[in-house]
Amino acid sequence: MSTTWRVGVDSGRCIGTSICAGTAPEHFRLVDGLSTPLADVVTPADVILDAADSCPVEAITVHDADDRLIAPQE
Numbered sequence: 103m104s105t106t107w108r109v110g111v112d113s114g115r116c117i118g119t120s121i122c123a124g125t126a127p128e129h130f131r132l133v134d135g136l137s138t139p140l141a142d143v144v145t146p147a148d149v150i151l152d153a154a155d156s157c158p159v160e161a162i163t164v165h166d167a168d169d170r171l172i173a174p175q176e
């Protein structure tokens with residue numbers, strides 16, 4: 103497993119459901135109704151993948167240290 107992941111939220115897609123902040127409050131919060139990662143580079147944690155996979159509009163992306171997309175899963 104890589105040592106860091108990169109987390110992004112597409113503000114053009116996010117519809118502000120807050121599911122990600124509820125699933126992983128230590129990684130996402132809502133700012134002005136849109137999700138924002140608390141950190142862009144994170145220590146790998148399954149809850150981040152869970153949040154990305156639970157987003158109904160696939161606004162959250164997680165890339166590994168080799169820049170491979172690891173969530174959301176297809």
Ligand code: SF4
Nearest residue numbers: 116117119120122157
């Ligand atoms: S789960 Fe997706 S749509 Fe909902 S707040 Fe998070 S990023 Fe936005």
